[in-house]
Amino acid sequence: MNKVIEDLRRASGQLLQDGKVHQVVGWRRGRFFWQGSPHFVSDAGAVEELTYPPCAGGNLAKYLVDFARGQQPDDRQEEDSRAVALWTRGCESRAVNRLIADGVVQRDEVYLLGYTCPGVVDSEKLVRWLDGDGLQIEDVNWAEDDERVLLVETADGQRRIPADEVLQERCLRCTHPVPVDCDQLVDGEGKQPAPEDARFEEVAELEQLQGEERYEFWSEHFDRCIRCNACRNVCPACNCVECIFDSELPQQPDWLGKASSLSEKSQFHLIRMIHVADRCIECGACEVVCPVNLPVRKLMIKATADIDRLFGPHQAGLQADETPPLQTYDLQDPDVSHEGRGN
Amino acid sequence: MAEMQFMTHDQIVSLLQRFSEEGTVYAPTIVEDQVDFSSRWEAGELVQALKRGNSTLPPKDLFFPQTESIFRFKSKDRDLQIEPADPEEQKFLVFGVRPCDARSINMLDEVFGGPDFEETYYKRRRDNSVLATWTCVEPDQTCFCASLGCGPGEADNADIHFTDVGEGAVVQPKSEKGRQLLQDFGSFREAEVEEVKAAQRVVQKAEEQISLQAPVEGVDDALTDRFEDPVWGEVSASCIGCGICTYLCPTCHCYDLQSEVWGGEGVRYRCWDSCMFSDFTRMAGGENPRPTKRERIRNRYLHKFSYMPDRYGFYGCTGCGRCLAHCPVNIDVIEFLSRAKGVSPSE
Numbered sequence: 001m002n003k004v005i006e007d008l009r010r011a012s013g014q015l016l017q018d019g020k021v022h023q024v025v026g027w028r029r030g031r032f033f034w035q036g037s038p039h040f041v042s043d044a045g046a047v048e049e050l051t052y053p054p055c056a057g058g059n060l061a062k063y064l065v066d067f068a069r070g071q072q073p074d075d076r077q078e079e080d081s082r083a084v085a086l087w088t089r090g091c092e093s094r095a096v097n098r099l100i101a102d103g104v105v106q107r108d109e110v111y112l113l114g115y116t117c118p119g120v121v122d123s124e125k126l127v128r129w130l131d132g133d134g135l136q137i138e139d140v141n142w143a144e145d146d147e148r149v150l151l152v153e154t155a156d157g158q159r160r161i162p163a164d165e166v167l168q169e170r171c172l173r174c175t176h177p178v179p180v181d182c183d184q185l186v187d188g189e190g191k192q193p194a195p196e197d198a199r200f201e202e203v204a205e206l207e208q209l210q211g212e213e214r215y216e217f218w219s220e221h222f223d224r225c226i227r228c229n230a231c232r233n234v235c236p237a238c239n240c241v242e243c244i245f246d247s248e249l250p251q252q253p254d255w256l257g258k259a260s261s262l263s264e265k266s267q268f269h270l271i272r273m274i275h276v277a278d279r280c281i282e283c284g285a286c287e288v289v290c291p292v293n294l295p296v297r298k299l300m301i302k303a304t305a306d307i308d309r310l311f312g313p314h315q316a317g318l319q320a321d322e323t324p325p326l327q328t329y330d331l332q333d334p335d336v337s338h339e340g341r342g343n
Numbered sequence: 344m345a346e347m348q349f350m351t352h353d354q355i356v357s358l359l360q361r362f363s364e365e366g367t368v369y370a371p372t373i374v375e376d377q378v379d380f381s382s383r384w385e386a387g388e389l390v391q392a393l394k395r396g397n398s399t400l401p402p403k404d405l406f407f408p409q410t411e412s413i414f415r416f417k418s419k420d421r422d423l424q425i426e427p428a429d430p431e432e433q434k435f436l437v438f439g440v441r442p443c444d445a446r447s448i449n450m451l452d453e454v455f456g457g458p459d460f461e462e463t464y465y466k467r468r469r470d471n472s473v474l475a476t477w478t479c480v481e482p483d484q485t486c487f488c489a490s491l492g493c494g495p496g497e498a499d500n501a502d503i504h505f506t507d508v509g510e511g512a513v514v515q516p517k518s519e520k521g522r523q524l525l526q527d528f529g530s531f532r533e534a535e536v537e538e539v540k541a542a543q544r545v546v547q548k549a550e551e552q553i554s555l556q557a558p559v560e561g562v563d564d565a566l567t568d569r570f571e572d573p574v575w576g577e578v579s580a581s582c583i584g585c586g587i588c589t590y591l592c593p594t595c596h597c598y599d600l601q602s603e604v605w606g607g608e609g610v611r612y613r614c615w616d617s618c619m620f621s622d623f624t625r626m627a628g629g630e631n632p633r634p635t636k637r638e639r640i641r642n643r644y645l646h647k648f649s650y651m652p653d654r655y656g657f658y659g660c661t662g663c664g665r666c667l668a669h670c671p672v673n674i675d676v677i678e679f680l681s682r683a684k685g686v687s688p689s690e
Contacts, residue, residue, distance in 0.1 A: 030673035032484060037673040038581040058671060062583065066636075073576030073637045124376075224374070226400065226409070229620070230585035230671055246622045258601050258614045260409040289671035291587050292399060293375045 001052060001118050001142035004188035008087060009047045011113055011184060015085050016044040021111050022080040025060050026050035026087040033140045034123030038063065042075060050087070054121040054140045054150060054163075058234045058285040060086055061095030064105045065239050083109050089117035091283035093179035094317030095236035098279055101320055104239050114182025116190025118147065119163060119171035120288075126152070126166045130159065147189040167191070170284025170297060173198045180318050196315075199282065200305040203298055218266070218299075224292050225265040227258075231286035231296050237276035237316075244271065269299060277303035278324035281317040310334050346522075347534040351511040354531060356386045359438055361528045366434030366471075369405055371398060380405065380437065393439050393507070396483040397663060401444050401593035402437050406468045407451060409590075410614040413464075413600070417608040428610070430464040436473040436524075439505075442498040443488045443661040445476045447593030449500040453655050454596055473520050476501035477512075478546055482553050485664030487677065489550065490557040493661050496546030506542040513542035557662060557677045558684050563652040565684045566645060578679050579640035581672040586617035588666040588674070589643065594651075594659045597623075618642045644679060 012024040028039035028049055036053035038060055066072040067084055076082075086092060093112060099105040121140065130137060135154040143149040143160065150166070152159045164172075171177075175198075177191045209217065232238045232245070244255050245268060256271070257264050280300045287297035308314050311325035311333060350358070359368045370384035371392035378398040412428035440448075448469075455465035479486070479495035488494060498504050503521030505512040513534045516522045525531065534542075589595040599616040602609050616623060619639050625631040633639050651659035666676055 031667070031675055031677070035673040037675075040580045057673075058583070063581075071635045073580050073635070075576070226586075226590050228586035228590050228617075230583070230587050233583040233585045234671060246620070257603055258410075258599060258616075259603070259612060260614060289583075289585070289587075291591060291669045291671075293377060 001147055001188065002144055004115050004118075004147075004186050005050075005052050005142075007186040008052070008113060008115060009050055011186065012041065012050060012085060012087075013044045013047040015111060015113070016042065016047070019081055021083045021085040022076045023074070024050065024085040024087070024113070025063055027052055027056045027060075029053045030055075033137055034126075052087075052115075052118070052142075054142065055123050056120055057288055059091055059095055059236055059283045060088075061092045061099060061236045062234060062285075064096065064099055064110055065236075068104055068109075069241070083111050085111040085113050088112040088114045088179045088182050090174060090176035090179055091117070091281060091285075093181050094176065094281040094315075095283065097181060097317040097320040097322070098236055098281055099239060101317075101322055101324075102239055102279070107320065111184075112179065112182035113184055113186070114179035115186040116188045117171070117174070117177040118142070118188070119167040119174070119177070119191040121150065121163065121166050122168040125168075126150075126161070129161060129166055130154065135159070148191075164191070168284070168288065169202065170282070170287070173201065174282075175199065175315065176318075181320070200301060200308075203302045203305060206298065206302065218269075219262060221294050222266045222269055223262050225269065225294055226292060227260055227265060227268065228291060230289040230291065231294075232272060234285045234289045235276060236281065236283070236285075237279040238272070244275075269294075269296065273299050273303050276300070278307050278314065278326040279316050280304055282315070346516055347539050348514045348516075348525065348531045349511055349534040349538050350505075350514050350529070350531050352390050354529065355505070355512060356389060358524075358528045359384075359389075359436070360386065362436050362473075362524070366436060368436045368438055369402065370438040371395070380439075389439075393477060394481070396481070397441050397444070397479070397486075397665075399665070399669070400591060401447060401663065401665070402440055403444075403447065403451065403593050403596075405435070405437055406448060406472070407455070407465055407596060407598075407615075410612055411464060412610050412612045415608070415610050419607055430467045432467070432471065434471050434473075435468075436475060438475040439477045440474060440498075440501070441479045441663070442476055442495060442501075443479075443486070443491075443493050443663040444593050445474060445498040445501050446488075446491075446493045446661045447663070448474065450594050450651075450655070450657065450659065450661075451596055452500075453657075457655075473502045473524055474500070475521075475524075476504045478504070478506040478542070479549055480507055480545060482549055483664060483668065485555065485668040486553050486662065487555040487557045487664060487667075488662035489553050490555075490559050491658060491660055491662040494546075495549035495553065506545055508538055508541040508545060513538050555664070555677070557660075558680050558686055559648070559658060559660070562648050562680055562683055563658070566649045569683070570641070570645075574679075574682050575637045575641040578644075578674060578682065579636045582619070582636040582640055582674060583672060584619050584621060584636055584639065585671065586619050587669050587671065589617040589619055590615060591665040591669055593661060593663055593665070594647070595643075618646070640674075644676075644683075648680070648683070 015021045023042045027036050030037050034055050036056035139153040141151045143151050148163050150161045150163050173194045175193050284297045367382050369380045371378050372381035372384040373392050378395045380402045414425050414427045417424045455462040476498035502518045504515045597616045598613050602611045624633045647659035
C-alpha cells in the first residue's frame with residue numbers, strides 16, 4: 001500500500017501543479033491508531049500530508065456535495081480550476097456516479113484519482129485479535145513487503161497481521177474494491193472483490209424472524225438512536241437540497257418532530273431507508289459513523305436485497321446514467337399488493 | 344479522614360438495591376458493547392461495567408433530558424387552556440459518574456441554576472438526585488481532564504465519592520446528601536489507614552496514565568478578535584455537520600422549543616439542539632447567520648473557549664475526550680487549541 005500512497009501523492013501534486021484541480025481530497029492519519037481523517041490539500045508542496053490510514057472511515061465523495069453547494073471552506077481564486085481531485089476507491093466511484101445521476105455533481109468538475117481499495121480496518125476486530133496476547137496497540141501501518149499485511153506496533157514489539165482478518169464487515173462483502181470509473185488508476189494489489197451472493201448474507205438471519213420479532217429487534221435498536229444525523233450526513237445518497245428532517249420553513253409541513261421518542265426515531269430511520277433504498281451504494285459508512293453502534297447498514301442491506309429480488313439484479317452507482325428501479329415504472333414490475341407481501 | 348468508609352462490592356450493590364426501593368438508580372450498564380447509564384443496570388455486571396472506560400453518552404440526559412414536555416394546551420372557540428407538565432418528583436441516584444462528568448454537571452448548574460435565573464425543571468432534578476462518583480481507575484487514551492483542572496479522582500461537587508481498591512471501595516461522603524445516604528441505607532465500617540493509602544495510590548496511578556494534554560491555558564485571550572481567522576476554515580473542512588460532538592458532550596446544553604399539535608390540542612416540548620445542524624440558527628424567512636460548517640464550528644469552539652469563560656469564568660470543556668474519540672472524521676479539539684494558540688500540536 002505504501003507504494004500506492006506514494007503514487008497517489010505524486011499524481012496529486014502533479015494535478016495541483018498543472019492547475020487541473022484546485023484541491024485534492026484524500027486522507028491523513030488521526031491522532032490515534034483507529035482514526036483516519038478526510039484531508040484537503042490545495043498546495044502541491046503539501047501532498048506529503050496525504051496518506052491512506054488503515055482505518056480510513058466514511059466516504060469522501062460526500063464532500064463533492066459540499067463543494068457543489070458552496071458549503072466547503074475554499075480558498076479557490078476566480079482563475080483557479082473549478083475541479084477537485086478525489087482519492088477514489090470502489091465505493092467512492094459508485095457514490096460519484098450516483099451524485100452525477102442525481103444531478104448534484106458534474107463529471108468534469110471532479111478528477112477521480114483511483115486506486116484499488118485495500119479495505120478498511122475494523123479497529124475493534126484488531127483489538128480483539130491481539131487481546132488474547134493482552135497487547136496494547138500503539139500504531140498500525142501497511143507493511144512494506146506485502147500489500148495484504150498490517151504491521152501492528154505494540155508495547156511488546158511488532159506483530160504482522162493479515163489485513164483480511166481484521167477488515168470491516170462492509171469491506172469483506174464489497175463487490176467493487178476497484179473504482180468503476182476513474183481518470184487515472186494507481187495500480188495495487190488491494191482487496192479481492194467479494195462474490196455478489198455475499199451481499200445479503202448478513203440479513204439472512206433477520207429475514208427468518210417473524211414480523212413481531214423483527215419489530216422488536218428494530219425497536220430496541222431505534223430506541224437507542226440519539227438523532228445525531230451522522231448516518232444521514234455521511235451518506236452520499238442523502239443529497240437532497242432540503243432534507244425532510246430539516247424542513248422547518250413555515251411554508252413546509254413539519255414532517256417529523258425533533259422529539260427523542262421511539263416513534264420519531266423509528267420514522268427517521270424508516271423514511272431514510274425507503275428514500276435511499278435504490279440509490280444505496282452499499283458503502284456502509286452510515287454504520288461506521290454511528291456513535292451508538294446501531295446496525296443501520298443491515299437496514300439498508302435488507303432494502304437493497306428486497307429491491308434486487310423484486311425488480312431484478314441491481315447494484316447502485318455502477319454507471320452514471322442509470323435510473324434506479326424505484327424511479328422507473330415497468331409493466332413487468334411485480335405487483336406485490338396482489339401477490340402478497342414481499343419478504 | 345474520619346469520614347472515610349469501606350464497602351465491599353456486594354455492599355455497594357446492596358446499597359443501590361435498597362435505594363431502588365424508594366427511587367431510581369442509574370448505573371453503568373453494558374449495552375451493545377458500550378457503557379450507558381441505565382436504570383436497568385445488572386447487579387452481577389456492575390463491577391465489570393465500572394472497569395470499562397467512561398460511558399459513550401454522559402449522564403447529562405438525566406438532568407437535562409433530550410426531550411421533555413413543558414406544557415400541554417387545548418383550544419376551543421377562542422378559549423385556550425394551558426396546563427404545565429410537572430417535572431418528575433422522584434428521587435434518583437446516579438452511580439459511577441466519572442469526575443469529569445461530575446464537573447460538567449457543576450457547569451450545567453451555573454447555566455441552569457445561576458444567580459439571575461433558576462430553571463425549575465433542571466433544578467428540581469438536581470435537588471431530587473444524589474451524585475455518586477467513581478474514581479476513573481483506567482482513564483482512556485482520549486482523556487485530557489488534567490488540562491481542564493479536573494482529575495481522575497477529584498469530584499468536588501459529588502455527594503459521595505468511591506475509589507475502587509480491588510475487593511471493595513473507599514467511600515467518602517462529600518455533602519449532607521451523601522452522609523444521609525450512608526445513614527439511611529447502610530452501616531459500614533471505617534476505612535483502615537492502609538485502605539485509604541491504597542485509594543490514594545489508585546488515584547495517583549490514574550493521574551500518571553493521563554498523558555494527553557490540551558494547551559488550553561489562555562486560549563480565551565488568544566481567541567479574541569479571531570472571528571474571521573483562517574483557522575475556522577481549516578478545522579471545519581472535514582466536518583460532516585452531524586451532532587455527535589454536541590450530543591456526546593457533557594457540557595453542551597443548547598435546546599430548541601417545539602410543539603406537537605393534534606387538531607386543537609398539543610404539547611410544547613423542549614429538546615436538545617446542536618449548533619452543528621444546518622437549521623440551528625435558521626430564521627423563519629430562511630436567512631441563516633451561520634450558513635456553512637465554518638460558522639457552525641466557529642460557534643461551538645468559541646462558545647466553549649471564549650463565551651463560557653467570559654460569562655462563567657471556566658472553559659466549557661472537561662477534557663472527557665468524547666468528541667475526540669467519536670467524531671466520525673476525527674476533528675480534534677486539541678489540535679484546534681494548538682492552532683488557536685499558534686503552537687505545534689502536542690502528541
